[in-house]
Amino acid sequence: MATMREVAAAAGVSPKTVSRVLNDDPHVSPATRERVEASMRELAYVPNALATTFRSGRSPVIGVAVPDLIDPFFAAIVTAVEEEALAHDLSTLVTSLGHDPSRERTVLESVLRRQLSGLVVAPTTNDHAYLEAWAARIPIAFVDRAPGRLEADAFLQDDHGGARDATAHLIAHGHRRIGFLGDSLAAPTIAERLEGYREALAAAGLPFDDDLVALDAATRPGAAEALRRLRAPDRAVTAVFSSDARCTMAAVPTVTAHPIALTAFGDFPLADSLTPAITVMAQNPAALGRLAAARLVERAAHPTRTLPRRTVLPVTLVERASCRV
């Protein structure tokens, strides 16, 4: 591990000159440059990125924190952030938050100490007041879910409208008793989607019935049980709106075994190849990630510029077969 000092000594110049060569400073004579480069090769010199980064006080890294990488929705966000970061010569420090809200703060704070250039987070909690001091120093962008008790850029999808339209779609197909499938209403996105579902019912003059809301459906057994209850004679739903992709995927085995009309929030791989193919309200995770990362870069470059805090992307209905079962 040769250092710059050693290279300098070998080339008979000062460290600063080596630094200049490294950074393509034009104020170096060709001869000197030549000599320095030879020494670098000789000693197999590799700059210590840690030192540079420390010196500059800011790490050329964008942090990305999402609940879970296995979920293709978040994987797509991360990938998009990575691509956008790459375009700006930044790397990405990826961290999974897990689905347990109590971990969020610890994890984010430990990431933030690294003097990142920015942070993209798909949060798992509703209260981000603890980030206020951080947000003052480094740009933070929220994706998928809005920040709570904190002013920060947010890139969201139209949870309310999307859920409303997806539900209305089932109503248009003649359904009157429509179940709501979800994980937990603690997540603001899911709560929003429930609101959209209610609005669609109301608009059609249908009653909202708490008993038709089935939660804890993010696992296969959970989804199976939820669907069983919804289908039981006392509830007798003829259609289901699934409020997120994890639940939908968990429900797939049950739905393919005992078909029921289904519309789901969030697309997922192979949704179009199932029997029945699942009708979904498609989000755009890649756009979310890309926009968020781009915003961080922009905030870093123009700290005072005024920009909209909240960007809501539309969702689009992809009609397949499951809504017509």
Next chain:
Amino acid sequence: MATMREVAAAAGVSPKTVSRVLNDDPHVSPATRERVEASMRELAYVPNALATTFRSGRSPVIGVAVPDLIDPFFAAIVTAVEEEALAHDLSTLVTSLGHDPSRERTVLESVLRRQLSGLVVAPTTNDHAYLEAWAARIPIAFVDRAPGRLEADAFLQDDHGGARDATAHLIAHGHRRIGFLGDSLAAPTIAERLEGYREALAAAGLPFDDDLVALDAATRPGAAEALRRLRAPDRAVTAVFSSDARCTMAAVPTVTAHPIALTAFGDFPLADSLTPAITVMAQNPAALGRLAAARLVERAAHPTRTLPRRTVLPVTLVERASCRV
């Protein structure tokens, strides 16, 4: 951004004392500790992780480089590395290499400059001689694919045996003309799986026919075309062995539309819910990632210990319906 020096000044002590408080050094009087902690709160002091890291010369970070995060196989590897890293108080710097081999070197070298504690890589090239100097200083573990021209730890699955057994399974179901579906033979894993396929044919006294090997099938159009050719009267295969999950997923729409006996290398989400459900030879990406990360930690702790270079995990046949179509 208060620094340690400022906290020290505010508390009327030396920076070293603040450092001691921070690191829970017992040689600090309770009174002093109290005073220092008060100042830290007052100034909202947060340690600069960059400085600590620089001073220690090594970043408490494990790098993870995989071709692509969207692929659930690699997402599972990354997640497992993350979990194992977390257990050792390390973070993870995740980078996608892309599927273009020419990017690998640049990306890995830029990651390695950061003085990582270790690197897990699922490579896209066959020649890793350029990593030799790095491998001497920081532990590098390969997953999924073995390193080329480099001595390094590798955690692999039984590509050869798994492909052989998956093909034999089709033969056992009475098939005599079996196609091989793949992306590119440049990947050593795929080449190995082709060998396994050949071995199974040979063991059954069946001829190997180059025309039954269909490549470039990692996209939906590619897979559709490959299957069309294999099925054409001049090839007339009655069964297909798909050599990797990306190809299998790409082939799904064609296979569900025009069923053909299929066995695939690599499991994937919802494979069991398709019609037909896909019979797969399941890998264990989580184990791959976990073992690799654990190995890095072990190498770092015991640089001289002798450990096996190559660990090959078994794959397991998950029989579903597609092999009996």
Next chain:
DNA sequence: TTGTAAGCGTTATCAG
């Protein structure tokens, strides 16, 4: 128990 000095590898500043 606490402090002083020195340095990790790089770069900014300012002289020459």
Next chain:
DNA sequence: CTGATAACGCTTACAA
């Protein structure tokens, strides 16, 4: 065009 010096924030020796 080149170099001396200092500094980034923290910690390891070594003293006191």
